[in-house]
Amino acid sequence: AGKGFWSEMLGVGDFYYELGVQIIEVCLALRHRNGGLITLQELHQQVLKGRGKFAQDVSQDDLLRAIKKLKVLGSGFGIIPVGGTFLVQSVPAELNMDHTVVLQLAEKKGFVTVSEIRESLRWETERARQVLEHLLKEGMAWLDSQAPEEPQFWLPALFSELHSQEITPEEAKEAIP
Amino acid sequence: MDRFSWTTGLLELGETLVVQQRGVRLSDGEEKGTGAGAAPLDGAWRRGRGGGGGGVLLLSTHRLIWRDQKNHECCIAVPLSQIVFIEEQAAGIGKSAKIVVHLHPASSNKEPGPFQSSKYSYIKLSFKEHGQIEFYRRLSEEITQRRWESIPTGQAMQVNRDSQAGRIRAVGIVGIERKLEEKRKETDKNISEAFEDLSKLMEKAKEMVELSKSIANKIKEKQGDITEDETIRFKSYLLSMGIANPVTRETYGSGTQYHMQLAKQLAGILQTPLEERGGIMSLTEVYCLVNRARGLELLSPEDLVNACKMLESLKLPLRLRIFDSGVMVIELQSHNEEEMVAAALETVSEKGSLTADEFAKLVGMSVLLAKERLLLAEKMGHLCRDDSVEGLRFYPNLFLTQS
Numbered sequence: 389a390g391k392g393f394w395s396e397m398l399g400v401g402d403f404y405y406e407l408g409v410q411i412i413e414v415c416l417a418l419r420h421r422n423g424g425l426i427t428l429q430e431l432h433q434q435v436l437k438g439r440g441k442f443a444q445d446v447s448q449d450d451l452l453r454a455i456k457k458l459k460v461l462g463s464g465f466g467i468i469p470v471g472g473t474f475l476v477q478s479v480p481a482e483l484n485m486d487h488t489v490v491l492q493l494a495e496k497k498g499f500v501t502v503s504e505i506r507e508s509l510r511w512e513t514e515r516a517r518q519v520l521e522h523l524l525k526e527g528m529a530w531l532d533s534q535a536p537e538e539p540q541f542w543l544p545a546l547f548s549e550l551h552s553q554e555i556t557p558e559e560a561k562e563a564i565p
Numbered sequence: 566m567d568r569f570s571w572t573t574g575l576l577e578l579g580e581t582l583v584v585q586q587r588g589v590r591l592s593d594g595e596e597k598g599t600g601a602g603a604a605p606l607d608g609a610w611r612r613g614r615g616g617g618g619g620g621v622l623l624l625s626t627h628r629l630i631w632r633d634q635k636n637h638e639c640c641i642a643v644p645l646s647q648i649v650f651i652e653e654q655a656a657g658i659g660k661s662a663k664i665v666v667h668l669h670p671a672s673s674n675k676e677p678g679p680f681q682s683s684k685y686s687y688i689k690l691s692f693k694e695h696g697q698i699e700f701y702r703r704l705s706e707e708i709t710q711r712r713w714e715s716i717p718t719g720q721a722m723q724v725n726r727d728s729q730a731g732r733i734r735a736v737g738i739v740g741i742e743r744k745l746e747e748k749r750k751e752t753d754k755n756i757s758e759a760f761e762d763l764s765k766l767m768e769k770a771k772e773m774v775e776l777s778k779s780i781a782n783k784i785k786e787k788q789g790d791i792t793e794d795e796t797i798r799f800k801s802y803l804l805s806m807g808i809a810n811p812v813t814r815e816t817y818g819s820g821t822q823y824h825m826q827l828a829k830q831l832a833g834i835l836q837t838p839l840e841e842r843g844g845i846m847s848l849t850e851v852y853c854l855v856n857r858a859r860g861l862e863l864l865s866p867e868d869l870v871n872a873c874k875m876l877e878s879l880k881l882p883l884r885l886r887i888f889d890s891g892v893m894v895i896e897l898q899s900h901n902e903e904e905m906v907a908a909a910l911e912t913v914s915e916k917g918s919l920t921a922d923e924f925a926k927l928v929g930m931s932v933l934l935a936k937e938r939l940l941l942a943e944k945m946g947h948l949c950r951d952d953s954v955e956g957l958r959f960y961p962n963l964f965l966t967q968s
Contacts, residue, residue, distance in 0.1 A: 432699065
């Protein structure tokens with residue numbers, strides 16, 4: 389079914405509900421890689437790939453509209469603004485203001501350290517550590533304890549080098565319920 | 566195509582990546598790739614058969630960069646300042662959507678590139694793997710904002726030399742606060758502007774819906790006065806406006822009647838899939854399953870939730886359950902999650918300890934539901950957790966059994 393005049397104006401209709409299904413599938417397939425956090429851009433690329441050459445084109449705005457509708461299903465879909473774009477959350481993990489601010493700080497380089505958080509946000513070490521540990525536990529951050537100066541906390545969702553890597557067959561199996 | 570210069574593809578200091586898209590082909594004016602009649606080519610371009618094959622197109626605040634997908638060393642760029650204007654060409658049968666970029670003549674001190682001269686003053690970007698809508702929007706934005714004028718760029722070389730000094734230069738809390746505040750203001754402004762338009766639109770929409778309802782009624786009543794042709798045409802106009810089938814909504818209304826019918830339908834559709842999945846499915850799984858099966862006239866997430874809320878009161882063999890975490894599932898009435906917890910305890914005890922991922926793989930469940938079951942077991946006192954940076958691990962609760 390095409391977008392239709394009202395679909396586009398009011399954001400309703402088959403186009404967005406089908407898109408919702410595709411978004412869920414991509415997020416499920418990549419969850420173990422990025423802990424359930426993905427940039428809007430990477431989500432966009434993966435959804436386009438899944439839709440194939442002859443399907444209708446989809447914009448990032450369309451994705452945002454579809455995701456907002458998915459929130460009501462209770463599985464933790466959410467949108468987090470970072471650095472001019474958005475991160476899409478697809479797992480029911482608690483991410484409060486502290487976590488969001490650290491994600492925004494990490495957006496520039498794809499990683500963040502305790503020192504950077506202390507300097508930029510003027511937090512105590514303990515507060516910074518708690519936030520980073522939570523992200524680690526949720527699988528949204530990976531620890532590089534062998535970094536030269538101090539441990540670095542990397543966000544797989546923000547590694548642009550990993551983006552647009554093909555979804556493997558094993559991952560695709562995760563996606564189809 | 567003679568406005569392009571060879572580049573390493575590395576972003577310069579001060580230059581930011583805005584958007585990128587794979588599967589883009591470049592062509593010079595009306596030429597197909599590097600077809601006959603193309604201007605004299607630089608050797609590398611010819612060797613790499615550049616432009617003819619697909620590539621990655623990157624838009625930065627300062628340049629448009631294209632890298633050949635097969636030959637990564639073949640990388641060219643043109644400054645955004647060279648762009649006069651851009652236009653879209655919609656996709657057609659067998660043709661991908663395109664953006665036509667009209668360019669100023671090349672400056673005399675331009676760095677060398679793949680073409681020495683060209684008879685065209687425009688190029689075409691062909692989007693073989695979609696992404697044209699987004700790219701056009703971003704490119705228009707960058708051309709309008711002209712950020713390259715306010716942000717000076719240095720050569721990539723300088724970044725290495727200044728890397729020591731550069732890292733110590735922190736943003737500072739004031740800078741971040743200011744950026745967050747600006748963003749908040751911008752979002753607020755956008756939202757209130759959007760709602761202004763939207764409320765005007767909603768008024769019109771109400772009128773339109775009333776009008777189409779009254780016409781639909783007239784059609785039903787005066788079947789004889791209106792030809793079948795016109796009826797079909799009118800219905801298709803309604804369809805394109807997103808008003809599915811006026812009759813369906815009329816019969817069931819947009820409220821509870823519709824959801825009751827839907828709930829009964831769901832009970833029929835989900836019986837077997839639930840049995841195959843151990844009696845429990847998350848609402849997102851249900852959403853995907855049902856909509857994939859339907860193909861057309863898909864369910865909205867709200868409609869699905871509202872229908873599921875009625876399952877229990879309609880005494881259907883399924884029910885909606887909401888866990889503490891907010892996760893929503895559909896269970897068979899015969900399913901008893903608390904009994905499953907006893908089985909889970911056995912499994913965890915056998916292995917000593919398990920994470921949600923490990924348990925999910927072992928039992929053949931989705932990670933989401935596996936985690937909920939383990940959390941429920943913990944809530945009931947059968948398991949306790951070890952929350953460390955290596956993950957959340959569950960152990961049998963020996964405090965309870967071995968007091």
